[in-house]
Amino acid sequence: MTFYHTQENRNITLDEPIKCTKNNAWLGEAYYFWENEDDAVFWGIKFKNKTGKYDIYKTEVVFDDILDTVFNREHYFFWIKQIEKAAKYFVKKTGTKPTLKEINDFFTDRGIWKEINGILFQDISENPVHFMVKEFQYKKRIQLALYNKEKIINFALSYSG
Amino acid sequence: MIDLNKLNKKIDKLFESETSDSLTKWLLNKRFGNISILLGNGKFVSMKSQKTPLFIPKKKVNFNQKDDNSSNTPPINRLAA
Numbered sequence: 001m002t003f004y005h006t007q008e009n010r011n012i013t014l015d016e017p018i019k020c021t022k023n024n025a026w027l028g029e030a031y032y033f034w035e036n037e038d039d040a041v042f043w044g045i046k047f048k049n050k051t052g053k054y055d056i057y058k059t060e061v062v063f064d065d066i067l068d069t070v071f072n073r074e075h076y077f078f079w080i081k082q083i084e085k086a087a088k089y090f091v092k093k094t095g096t097k098p099t100l101k102e103i104n105d106f107f108t109d110r111g112i113w114k115e116i117n118g119i120l121f122q123d124i125s126e127n128p129v130h131f132m133v134k135e136f137q138y139k140k141r142i143q144l145a146l147y148n149k150e151k152i153i154n155f156a157l158s159y160s161g
Numbered sequence: 162m163i164d165l166n167k168l169n170k171k172i173d174k175l176f177e178s179e180t181s182d183s184l185t186k187w188l189l190n191k192r193f194g195n196i197s198i199l200l201g202n203g204k205f206v207s208m209k210s211q212k213t214p215l216f217i218p219k220k221k222v223n224f225n226q227k228d229d230n231s232s233n234t235p236p237i238n239r240l241a242a
Contacts, residue, residue, distance in 0.1 A: 065163050081169070082169070082172055086172070086176070089179070090184060090188070093180070093184045094181065094184050094185045095185075096188065098188065102191055112171060112175060116163055116168075
């Protein structure tokens with residue numbers, strides 16, 4: 001399956017994606033990709049603009065053992081159950097709520113996510129181009145957090161903006 | 162293909178084996194680095210602020226009360242005088 005990776009343009013062409021380790025990375029430390037190119041471009045314009053330019057890389061990802069919470073009903077309900085279970089345990093045993101990133105990092109650290117290569121996840125885009133109908137955002141913004149880099153093939157620069 | 166049942170059991174087992182200390186230590190290290198070396202182990206405690214009787218003035222201050230030097234002269238001129 002084809003995915004897109006956005007980075008700031010630093011006059012270097014990447015051979016592989018950069019792992020996101022930021023605190024606001026929803027699904028923990030992983031290689032993040034966009035399902036739709038327009039989301040990748042919007043991300044570049046809006047958030048990867050420190051150098052004034054951004055790059056979009058296109059890649060194929062072998063979609064094996066990906067927890068697909070977007071299109072797979074069974075995976076989605078499994079995912080919700082595990083996140084809520086983890087959140088309850090954290091609150092009960094530590095007295096504080098974890099973030100989604102912390103839960104995912106915890107699963108990674110404890111070897112749980114060894115069983116999967118990544119998670120497909122969605123939220124709602126802020127891209128005004130997506131708002132083609134009044135009052136309701138109907139389009140999903142889909143991201144892949146890939147934990148296993150070996151599933152990436154043909155990673156290459158597609159576009160500089 | 163992901164075996165969801167197997168994964169579910171693995172996660173259940175994981176949380177059964179985690180103690181309050183191990184989870185708190187992991188979370189503290191994640192949020193603040195290896196801070197548990199300084200703080201030791203323990204739970205997060207929600208602190209409530211409490212008034213101490215030592216610093217509560219017995220007499221309430223009345224900011225509307227006129228002082229003895231009150232006059233029609235603005236305070237800045239009174240100081241100069």
